Amino acid sequence: MINDYLYTIGKYISPAQRDEVLREIESNLYDYLEQNFGQKKYSESEIETAIRSMGHPKKVAEAYMEGPRCLIGPAYIDTYWLVLKIALIGIAIGLTIANIITLPESKDGIQLLIKIIASIWQASLSAVGTVTLIFALIQHYSPGEQEKITGAWSFKVIENAPEAHQKINFLEIILESIFICFFLVAINQATPALVIALRKTK
Amino acid sequence: MSETEKIVLNVQQEMKRGTLVLAVLTQTDEAQYGYSLIQALTEMGMPIEQNTLYPLMRRLEKQGLLDSIWQVEENRPRRYYKISELGRDVRAVLIEEWQTLEATMSGLIGGVK
Numbered sequence: 558m559i560n561d562y563l564y565t566i567g568k569y570i571s572p573a574q575r576d577e578v579l580r581e582i583e584s585n586l587y588d589y590l591e592q593n594f595g596q597k598k599y600s601e602s603e604i605e606t607a608i609r610s611m612g613h614p615k616k617v618a619e620a621y622m623e624g625p626r627c628l629i630g631p632a633y634i635d636t637y638w639l640v641l642k643i644a645l646i647g648i649a650i651g652l653t654i655a656n657i658i659t660l661p662e663s664k665d666g667i668q669l670l671i672k673i674i675a676s677i678w679q680a681s682l683s684a685v686g687t688v689t690l691i692f693a694l695i696q697h698y699s700p701g702e703q704e705k706i707t708g709a710w711s712f713k714v715i716e717n718a719p720e721a722h723q724k725i726n727f728l729e730i731i732l733e734s735i736f737i738c739f740f741l742v743a744i745n746q747a748t749p750a751l752v753i754a755l756r757k758t759k
Numbered sequence: 760m761s762e763t764e765k766i767v768l769n770v771q772q773e774m775k776r777g778t779l780v781l782a783v784l785t786q787t788d789e790a791q792y793g794y795s796l797i798q799a800l801t802e803m804g805m806p807i808e809q810n811t812l813y814p815l816m817r818r819l820e821k822q823g824l825l826d827s828i829w830q831v832e833e834n835r836p837r838r839y840y841k842i843s844e845l846g847r848d849v850r851a852v853l854i855e856e857w858q859t860l861e862a863t864m865s866g867l868i869g870g871v872k
Contacts, residue, residue, distance in 0.1 A: 578817075581793075584837050585813055588794035596833070612810040620814040 558604050559586060564718030569618030578621050613710040629692045637692045644684045652676045655757035680754045683747030779815060781857060784850040787825060790839040816840050824849055
């Protein structure tokens, strides 16, 4: 139980600090147990009491990290979605108009539709990438803010700590790599399209 | 919880947060580990949550106001914190600040009917 709790906290703590912070939290938990229940083998419910007294794993981690760890935090996420929506709608409208204007009259409707969809798709990918990158940078360089976790929380948030040798999840790594490649390709491919699109929309 | 209680609680927390660093610095002339410091502060009338104090002690240690040392006791490690030289200097200034603030606030509160 204590291991699972520490593992869950550790997920929210940067690797550089993780071991030391967890060691300290563990030591504090045992201090609490010792002070309240004496020196013995502790029951599940006693350990639960100690964990409750310490708090929600995410909250504990955030207290140590001074702020949540995410690419785009709660302070900016609404603005992010708004900007993204505006950018995408702008691209869709702009490219549709641009394609209709520039397409020679001889081509048929289906071809026109495919061309519009393809160019919107390309430009959208690059827009999403760029906007995300900008917001991630803003988040990274802005002072941390605290996400509020208040009131009762359930023990369900505590995840099972995997055995040491299982900790590297290969599927996760492979998926991550694929997405990173996809993202890079998208940015590379789509940037010229966006530049053209912007010129066209002007 | 009524609206008044909510507001009071909120301001109360803010006030307490501002005094915590000084409070910790006054109780660490003897080496303390986390839980013993909570008890010391609680006994003096300043109860504090574990999840507030432990990260704070760590932060103060990083800033160099506290020194820390891991000691193995009863077969398990415990981290002890003690005020550093820098901590003493900062504490002296903070105490003066506190006394000025106290006088100012007394003056302000005295004017309230």
